[in-house]
Amino acid sequence: MHSQSASLAPLYRRRVFQSSEKVDCHAQVARELSAHDLYWKGDAVDTVLFKATIRQLQVFMLKYGAEVVVRPKLFEGFVLVHMTLSGVAEIEADGQKVRIPQGRTAIIAPKRNVRLWWQAGSEQLILKVPHALFGEIGACHGSNIAMPSLLLLQPQLATHWEYLMQSLLGVLELSETGGNHALWIDHFERGAAQFLWSQLPATLAGAEPETAATACSSSKFNRLEALEKYIHERLCAPLTLADLARAAGVSVRGLNALCHQHHGVAPMDLLRNTRLDAARQRLLVQAQANITDTAFEFGFAHLGRFSAYYRQRFGELPRQTKAARH
Incomplete structure (x- = not known):
């Protein structure tokens, strides 16, 4: 557990796999997240993946162990929100590049190409958001969304984002208590997506790509x-x-x-x-x-x-x- 991150206990109870075999790790992550090419820069492989499906959103915690370079295929129908829990990550998308130190978060929506580098031992919290959810929010505001290829959230927003992630993971516990909580869970999912939508630069809110x-x-x-x-x-x-x-x-x-x-x-x-x-x-x-x-x-x-x-x-x-x- 990292003091600067949201409480991940509900997520850590949902482990998908843990492996030290490179081929197995590659196949498992591709199956859960996205098809990609994976280049290992060391042999200290200790990969672990946790996954929580809420309703429209999915939350992952991924650690490779070794230093890696990942080249995903273009995302189809979703955007990734990437928060570094420990270590450092670096992302390049469509000619832009950001470094994501511990506690920082980036929105990734490449149009042409994307490359990710993760420091050895780093841990990444990843939120998978369908385009459809952003589309619903844009429709409510009467505008289309031209999602930037890469956007690093301002550091002063870290606490707010952690609170939203904690709320999302908290509703996982709610869903296990029985009862019809669908509308309440939808509220939290839309709140997280609305927050991300609100951070898009003003020039992108209605402009054509x-x-x-x-x-x-x-x-x-x-x-x-x-x-x-x-x-x-x-x-x-x-x-x-x-x-x-x-x-x-x-x-x-x-x-x-x-x-x-x-x-x-x-x-x-x-x-x-x-x-x-x-x-x-x-x-x-x-x-x-x-x-x-x-x-x-x-x-x-x-x-x-x-x-x-x-x-x-x-x-x-x-x-x-x-x-x-x-």
Whole structure:
């Protein structure tokens, strides 16, 4: 149980399977969630899946154990709402990318392609929402929905979303007491979907797909691409917040909003995380890589702080990464 997440006790009583066999894990998850390609980046497989079906909604808790990359087929008739309970996840959909740290939530509705990366040991709470339910809510408001491919909910909404998820899971207990609670359960399901619908950007509430929404997404993607390219080309250089804002072509305030929306972190944290990722890749790929030299090469002048940041991001020390490689 995680203090920052909703109470999951009703869900944890509904285990679908637990396995350490890669082929079995892949087949079971595909059967319950969506067809997908699955790439394992380690052998520490300890996959467990819990599932609760309410009425129209389904709630899952999924942990793979090992680090994985998942490439689902396009969703047919549903949207996924993805909340990280522990660890870190990263999602790319239709040219947009967000990092989802512990406690954050994203809405995923890809139109062309989607890729998910999960840190080893991470646990994800997933809500499966049918398009039909969003359609009912849109009809009540007199507008059609153009669902964004990827939307990271603002951090200040975390408590509200956890409360809604707890309410949804709570009605599972209600359904087991007997009686006709269908209308009451429908109320909770519509409440969760209504909350998600209310978070869609105003330009998307009635716009046609590929018009205002596409222009907005394209502009943001271009700025993100420029920022990420600038960072990757200067992994060792001393960079300031103003440098990053100029590279993205936005104000410092705009840069903060852009990074929080698409990566879930502040700009300087994104810079540090990118450098940490590059350092980890060096330690994994090059057997003779020296930890001190690697830290300096990627902009970390203080070895102790580098190790602390590294452990916070990857759950292990740099020397443990090197040891595991051998």
